[in-house]
Every structure is written in structure tokens, then in C-alpha cells.
């Protein structure tokens with residue numbers, strides 16, 4: 001048996017991206033300069049239109065397109081591009097929303113200074129879509145066969161993908177591989193990600209004048225203090241579990257025992273055993289006062305993405321491909337969750353963190369690098385070609 005597909009020659013790949021450096025940066029500038037905050041439907045619609053025009057200009061019209069209406073959130077679009085028929089489809093995940101509110105661009109304009117590229121959302125994860133487009137262009141120019149591509153553009157990733165999740169799960173069930181173009185961790189791909197739970201704890205007590213009759217009331221704020229103590233104690237960093245009470249609210253006046261209090265809690269777990277422990281723990285939370293009612297809303301958002309044998313094998317393949325390009329690829333596990341968690345949970349083989357090199361996701365020093373853009377685009381092209389290889 002011989003393989004019909006060619007692996008692109010490393011020199012030709014590097015040469016392609018070096019030649020197209022300016023055009024790639026122009027594409028990145030155009031994309032960053034269309035602001036796409038997750039909570040602004042109008043901006044997201046305009047942003048998605050920009051992306052689809054840009055894709056059509058560079059890659060031509062897709063063979064098929066499905067749009068899932070996001071309602072008040074961003075729409076989800078899946079674009080299909082044909083490839084070698086014998087190869088399994090490759091699903092590429094790229095969210096186009098960012099955490100940055102409208103107007104951030106004026107404060108942090110797109111800039112390229114030396115190797116450093118700045119701009120809202122440039123690292124998380126606008127640079128990833130530039131890599132996708134140019135990797136596919138490189139393979140076309142070099143006449144290297146690709147697998148059928150499913151490109152999923154998600155507009156609500158930064159708020160937990162409520163609209164995109166079922167679309168991601170459905171696409172991932174039919175994909176041979178899933179590549180997530182989220183930012184890398186210092187260049188490393190992410191083969192395990194923690195699961196995330198978002199809970200709200202509500203306390204309802206009895207209001208009374210706290211000075212005239214201190215025992216008449218039942219303070220929801222005091223009860224919340226006790227509950228926070230319990231929550232913080234559930235942290236077990238040795239097992240990869242962290243509990244953060246990020247927001248609290250409650251009470252009306254200093255001299256009134258509080259009738260209401262509330263806390264918003266973010267939980268991260270590294271495995272399903274810890275998830276079960278936290279579930280039991282939350283079910284057992286107590287206000288410590290019979291007159292203060294406690295209820296919990298919310299739940300688990302993204303499931304744990306554990307490091308599986310298939311994931312590990314996909315990583316070692318990718319590492320070998322990177323080596324042919326003169327790149328060292330490492331893996332890591334991270335506390336942040338992504339749409340890769342959803343894809344892995346339905347059994348797909350996921351490589352996550354194939355996107356930009358840089359730092360500062362969700363922070364004002366967010367940046368990516370030009371050298372990283374060129375290297376990671378070459379790596380992505382070689383990885384896509386690897387998936388597209390078919391036996392003759």
C-alpha cells in the first residue's frame with residue numbers, strides 16, 4: 001500500500017508563510033478591528049458577516065452552510081469545505097466573540113511592534129482563524145490533499161457556549177478529529193482541561209431592627225459568611241479542585257439584619273470524582289440558622305476534558321509532525337475550559353490550544369506574536385495534511 005497524499009515539504013511551508021506574512025497580518029488587523037463582544041448582538045452580527053466575507057474572499061464559497069440563530073446572543077455558523085472523500089471530516093473550532101466591550105479597540109488599537117501584536121481578542125482567539133485560513137491556502141498552493149473540513153464559528157464561547165454547545169456536540173460526533181484553535185499555553189497544546197461549575201447561592205432570612213431587638217431577625221448576610229467558609233474549605237488543590245466565591249451581595253442597611261444575600265461561585269475540577277464530591281458538598285450546604293433558607297441555582301457548564309489514551313496518541317502524532325518542521329511541541333493541562341471540553345465529552349479526539357502563541361487572554365496586556373503566527377500556521381497546515389492522508 002502506498003499513500004496517495006503527500007506531506008507538505010517543511011521548507012515549502014515555511015517559505016509560504018514567510019512570503020505571506022504581511023497579508024496574514026492585514027487579515028488579522030481587519031478581524032481585530034471589527035469588535036465582537038459576546039454581549040452585543042448587533043456587533044456580533046456585523047462581526048460574523050465580516051468573517052464570512054473574508055472566508056469567501058480567501059477560500060471561495062463553502063460547499064454548505066448552516067446557521068443556528070443565537071437569539072439575543074451570537075449566531076453559530078458551520079461551513080463545509082470538501083476534501084479527500086476517504087478521509088474522515090476534520091472539525092475546526094473557532095469562536096469569534098471576545099470578552100472585550102465595545103470601545104476597547106480605541107484604548108488598545110491593533111498594533112504590530114517588532115514581534116508583538118496587540119488588540120482586543122487578538123490572542124483569544126482571533127489569530128486562530130487567521131491560521132486556519134492561511135493553512136488551508138498553503139495546502140491548496142502546495143497541492144496537498146486535505147480532509148473534508150467543518151469550520152464552526154461560535155459567537156457565545158466566552159459566556160459558556162449556550163447556543164453553540166449542541167451544534168458542537170453534533171458536529172464532534174461525526175468528526176474524525178477536532179482541532180481547537182484556542183490560544184496555546186506558552187506554545188503547548190492542551191490535552192486536558194478542567195470542568196467548570198457556575199453556582200449561585202441564595203439566602204433568605206428575616207429582617208428586623210438590629211439594634212432594638214438583635215434576636216428578632218435572622219441575618220442572611222451572617223449566614224452567607226458561614227456558607228463562604230464552607231465553600232472555601234471545599235477547595236482541594238492537590239486534587240485539582242478550586243472554589244472561588246467571586247461575587248457577593250446582600251442586605252440593605254447596617255442597622256437591619258439582612259433579609260437577603262447572594263453569592264456567585266466558580267468551581268473547577270480535574271476529574272469526575274471531584275465533580276461528584278462537589279455535587280454532594282453543595283447539596284449539603286447549610287445556612288447554620290433554621291430561620292435562614294438556603295437554595296442553590298446554576299450547575300456544571302463545561303464537563304472535564306480528561307487526558308485520554310486517544311488524546312495522548314493524537315498529541316504524540318502532532319509532536320512528530322511538529323518535529324519535521326523543526327518545532328518542539330509540548331502538552332499541558334489547564335484550568336480554563338473551552339469548547340474542546342464539549343467535543344471531548346461526546347467521544348471526539350481533540351487537540352486543543354493549536355492557536356496563537358502569546359499571553360494575557362482576558363487581560364489588558366493580551367498579545368500574540370508574529371513568529372508564533374507563522375510557525376503555528378505551518379504546524380496547523382502539516383497537521384491538517386496528516387489527517388487528510390488516505391491509503392491508496
Ligand SMILES: [Zn+2]
Nearest residue numbers: 095124125182
Ligand atoms: Zn477563547
